[in-house]
Amino acid sequence: MKKKLTPFTKKQLEKIIETHPTPFHIYDEKAIKENARTLKTTFSWNEGFKEFFAVKAAPNPYLMKILHKEGFGADCSSLAELLLAQKAGITGEEIMFSSNDTPSEEFIKAREINATINLDDISHIAFLEKHAGLPEIICMRYNPGPLKKGNVIIGHPEEAKYGFTREQLFEGYKICKVKGVNRFGIHAMVASNELNADYFVETAEILFELVAEISQMLGIRFEFVNLSGGVGIPYIPEQEPIDLEALSRGVKEKYESIIIAGGLGPLKIFTECGRYITGPYGYLVSRVLHIKDTYKKFAGLDASMANLMRPAIYGAYHHITVMGKENEPHNIAYDVTGSLCENNDKFAIDRLLPELEPGDIVVIHDTGAHGHAMGFNYNGKLRSAELLLRDNGSVMQIRRAETIDDYFATLDFTSLASFKV
Numbered sequence: 048m049k050k051k052l053t054p055f056t057k058k059q060l061e062k063i064i065e066t067h068p069t070p071f072h073i074y075d076e077k078a079i080k081e082n083a084r085t086l087k088t089t090f091s092w093n094e095g096f097k098e099f100f101a102v103k104a105a106p107n108p109y110l111m112k113i114l115h116k117e118g119f120g121a122d123c124s125s126l127a128e129l130l131l132a133q134k135a136g137i138t139g140e141e142i143m144f145s146s147n148d149t150p151s152e153e154f155i156k157a158r159e160i161n162a163t164i165n166l167d168d169i170s171h172i173a174f175l176e177k178h179a180g181l182p183e184i185i186c187m188r189y190n191p192g193p194l195k196k197g198n199v200i201i202g203h204p205e206e207a208k209y210g211f212t213r214e215q216l217f218e219g220y221k222i223c224k225v226k227g228v229n230r231f232g233i234h235a236m237v238a239s240n241e242l243n244a245d246y247f248v249e250t251a252e253i254l255f256e257l258v259a260e261i262s263q264m265l266g267i268r269f270e271f272v273n274l275s276g277g278v279g280i281p282y283i284p285e286q287e288p289i290d291l292e293a294l295s296r297g298v299k300e301k302y303e304s305i306i307i308a309g310g311l312g313p314l315k316i317f318t319e320c321g322r323y324i325t326g327p328y329g330y331l332v333s334r335v336l337h338i339k340d341t342y343k344k345f346a347g348l349d350a351s352m353a354n355l356m357r358p359a360i361y362g363a364y365h366h367i368t369v370m371g372k373e374n375e376p377h378n379i380a381y382d383v384t385g386s387l388c389e390n391n392d393k394f395a396i397d398r399l400l401p402e403l404e405p406g407d408i409v410v411i412h413d414t415g416a417h418g419h420a421m422g423f424n425y426n427g428k429l430r431s432a433e434l435l436l437r438d439n440g441s442v443m444q445i446r447r448a449e450t451i452d453d454y455f456a457t458l459d460f461t462s463l464a465s466f467k468v
């Protein structure tokens with residue numbers, strides 16, 4: 048079994064906890080940077096390669112700024128994410144706006160900051176034109192429908208709410224061309240947390256072939272293909288990481304045989320990964336509050352699904368390290384729970400762990416994407432702080448924990464006294 052390691056020792060973590068009480072998410076800056084550089088290097092054969100970090104995975108401007116310095120843009124899908132990108136110093140074509148069911152204000156904002164708009168539906172061409180005007184560059188999101196099998200999280204493409212059909216794509220580009228759009232991109236996202244590189248090579252092939260067909264039929268030139276995100280990470284220690292080299296090599300072969308051979312180059316390859324970029328480099332740090340022994344053994348933490356929803360909503364595995372007990376026998380099965388009044392508030396079910404006691408520090412791995420970001424306030428639970436383990440070893444708070452005042456901020460108690468019932 049491959050070991051899941053932590054970028055800090057128990058002693059270092061105890062020191063951090065002295066000033067930053069649990070629970071919190073902590074991100075490893077050094078590892079995030081190294082991974083970003085590897086991704087860039089792996090795709091360096093493509094001159095225009097660019098990763099647009101999917102902001103929804105970890106919407107923290109400090110993380111975005113680190114990634115921007117590495118040359119990444121931002122993939123946004125809401126007004127708040129556009130504003131966040133802007134605050135992090137990312138604007139213009141360094142922003143990919145890949146939204147769906149989009150309100151007009153969001154298109155207006157995206158146009159105002161010159162983000163590249165990735166349309167989710169053919170009806171959005173007219174909608175965008177009406178509310179914000181058509182830009183000179185447009186991307187469209189393709190949904191291959193029954194042509195391609197989806198994976199577990201994303202489901203079958205034909206059931207998915209996203210994207211244009213094939214026929215709509217041809218029609219969409221034609222309409223845009225007639226209306227004066229002169230720069231084009233194409234996008235597809237049909238997988239989530241996928242560890243098989245072939246999946247992305249196939250998607251690239253489908254998109255390259257579409258580029259060839261549409262270019263020929265409509266006499267337009269494509270500038271980029273956006274392979275989107277969905278690249279998986281090994282949450283389970285036995286899983287192998289995706290073979291990024293093979294992914295890149297496979298895409299390159301298709302690029303050469305379809306794009307270069309077809310005289311359609313150069314074409315920029317874009318990605319908009321979230322999970323792959325920060326997922327493995329975030330950790331939820333929590334303490335055991337209670338041990339409960341009924342029909343099962345339960346370890347109750349001071350974190351709850353408000354801090355990390357994935358186990359509860361997807362049954363997702365997140366590895367757990369009990370600090371200082373790494374080498375003790377893992378022979379007791381625990382349900383590791385939070386305090387929400389919801390029985391699915393469990394980080395793990397029947398997980399074999401060393402014997403736990405109140406006060407133990409528990410680290411939940413791979414929470415760097417779709418972790419803190421998915422947090423919510425049901426049951427009056429507050430979202431935790433986010434910390435950054437800098438590459439010089441220091442620790443910086445990059446988001447404070449919510450307070451009860453934050454939770455009450457949308458309520459007006461002054462009218463309550465005079466409120467007659």
Ligand SMILES: *Cc1c(COP(=O)(O)O)cnc(C)c1O
Pocket residue numbers: 101103104122145236239240275276277278319320321322323416
């Ligand atoms: C969620 C999402 C992503 C990022 O997905 P990951 O699985 O985190 O890589 C990218 N693009 C779009 C349009 C998305 O909705």
